[in-house]
Amino acid sequence: MSEESAKYFLGRVQKSFKKEKPPHMLILDFIEAQEIDYIPEPYDIAAMMNETGIWVHALKSPPAILVDDEEV
Numbered sequence: 001m002s003e004e005s006a007k008y009f010l011g012r013v014q015k016s017f018k019k020e021k022p023p024h025m026l027i028l029d030f031i032e033a034q035e036i037d038y039i040p041e042p043y044d045i046a047a048m049m050n051e052t053g054i055w056v057h058a059l060k061s062p063p064a065i066l067v068d069d070e071e072v
Contacts, residue, residue, distance in 0.1 A: 016046030020057035
């Protein structure tokens with residue numbers, strides 16, 4: 001992942017929280033500690049941080065799930 005993409009991803013994780021935003025290094029350390037083989041959605045990272053007590057500040061609502069017309 002490029003540096004620009006990584007900054008964008010970390011910013012989206014931060015935007016998942018209502019007011020208090022975790023620092024980029026805390027997010028990176030958390031992701032590395034989880035030893036995740038894939039890149040989850042930014043909101044999922046934020047929710048995991050919240051559930052494990054790493055960053056206990058309030059989350060925004062989860063993003064809407066896009067549905068194809070064919071699935072409806």
